[in-house]
Amino acid sequence: MNWSKLLQNVYSVGCMCGRRGLLKECSPDVQLTSFEARKLLQNIVGSPKHFGEPVDPQVASEANQLPKKQTDLPAKRMLDSYKEMVIPLGRDKNHRDKYLLTENSLRFGRFFEDLDTMAVLISYGHNHDPSKGPTHKSPISIVTAMVDSLKTKTEQVNHEKDLFVRGHVIWVGSSSMEVSMIVEQELNGRMNQVIAANFLMVARDPITKKKAFVNPLDLRSPEEEALFELGQAHKQTRTLQSQTSVLKIPPNDLERNSLHDMFLKTVDTKSIPFFCIFNYCNASVCSLRHCLYHVSGTLNNLIPPANCVWMSDAGLKNVLHCFQQQRNLYNKVFGGYLMRKALELAHANAITHSKSLTHLKCVDDISFRQPVEIGHLLFLSSRIVYTHKKLLQLRVHAQVLNPLTDEQKTTNTFQFTFSAEKDVPTVVPRTYAEYMLYVEGKRHLDSHL
Template structure:
């Protein structure tokens, strides 16, 4: 497949997935299986592309056999490019513009999730109308670092492809680039953001892990990306296989040190450090009933929507904590632990998990957001997603100039102390992995 065929140029006016003129037979699927109506134009365009893939397979019947012959594909066969025509399309620009005339990060996260999913579907497709397609589930999102602000008045380009596959898992890398050179491919120096999404494949009927098409890197860069992803996968496996008891013994001293200051707040608040604050006093929360307009093409709540809502709450949490407008730096990690369905009562709970104050002019605020699917009828609440974001305060902020100090966050319970230690250790491991690659 020629990579130039996977090019999507996005404008504000796109055909609706409900419009029969788009080439999709509206009678083929019930209404509740179509995606929601109010996603971004990029997400809608990507889902239309994905729907065409499924339609090309002629919607195999329920008893269709699974794919038996694995194909070998190259990264270029799944490579897809999106161009945001911000410079010429005012309506599109308004859909993505934030208060500071930059691109809304939460909305961009939605598009990244939709693009990664479409690329994965492309790689998993065997182009056989007599076999049933695989079901892909987002497992996690690796570190996403914002290298520079993304302007909303300059064309934006996202390029993504599969960079690694295992037996039943896929890693997709996306590069967001922006330059002032019009539609020409921007140089590496204009990369604004890189994101890695990890998917697992499941048999659409049995729900069991399913083998995925092989990947054959061709260029030197593709081979290097494959090796780096393979190293990250091995590191994830080692982390899962660690002896939990040994880990807890190693962390005992750290737990006690974290809890010592928290006990002063709880037992002797008048003597507590005025430059510290209890973790529980940084919390914010919101909730919603998941609506049909928020579903994806599989009828479940779109993962990008969840990331968008989590980012908005994390930003608000950092804002209320710092007393000045924060700057987003990175998504540390996202875990998708269980699917969220239409009609679910979803609660997002956030807190400042810890701060890093080594550089007073560039303090780091690490925010945790946990999403819970709550079922009052059966008195049940389960974690569906965990999100970790890092923000800072710009040196030119009035609060910094006035000598305002970002507070140290301390836990009041052992459970809070464990969360802080686990996240700190995971972040340090992540930094070492990226430094090695």
């Protein structure tokens, strides 16, 4: 593969036509496969080919000359970052095997890896300096900060046909960018949308690890302005969600009443006379002790209602040793790999709970708080936190452990929404912490209905 020619073709794309959710689409001279996109990124970034090798000297040298303010960088059009990629399920049977879950279903976690790669490639395209040539290596590091949203648009995905990924930058801050992407597949002679995704990317100085400025956007049409405003609205929504988290604001009156009703349904009034204990509540210390004894006994003998499961029994766990084969361009564990493993654990959790095939509906609020180092242990804990008829809301918590120091850190939290083929058992919380997870899960699911 002539990577110099490929780089030239990728950076020379520039046509405009309407597309729902994107500014444009076009056909580059060379359409990248997902494998070629990863190899291309290695050349753009100048990342070492082998684990432990030093960073490219050119990148280290230019990192010391990064702009001190954003206005020093030229403004870019949205079309400057437009990229296309093909996931060759149809043309490459060996590649297809990596995506198959069963004979006719696909591993959506593999798409996470491809979308993460695509988002990084698009971000580098936005910040590329064309005056330095197509083979010039980027002096900044760009990583995924958050998956703002990822929604599946259809359950009809043909595992024997290619999938096409298209996307570009729609919003920028001083050091962050929002990348919007769609995945499509030909169906009955027309392109059918499979996935719509928005990734939040951040730029960093590869030496100091502090923020690096990104090129501002030059908005020249109403379509571009509308997309930029959409990205701005996404930012405001993220800010609002962080301010209204159950960790900062308690449940509202409606949520509290719902939780109390749920609690009452779990009380076993036959084994212990819960509603009779209040007869003992008078000024007598002895009676108060008797009351507390009955309350304690009652709370320890809660039972789930019919067709319900305790939240504590609706989870799965996994532990992974992070090897260098899963490293990204910066010798950390690849974010797409983390998302895939979290999704696959959540999927296993969903199908064991529902006893049916499940389909991924939506992913949101995937935040990357800490990088995962090679050699560390990654603990994944999945739990079904809310259910409604055929829908399941799952939360996966990722924690990393340094086996040499015992230092533990939360690296990621994931929110997944699945649909089953039939109504699923209701998940019921039993502790206060579980009630808060229930409220959080219900808010996530309600936001997608």
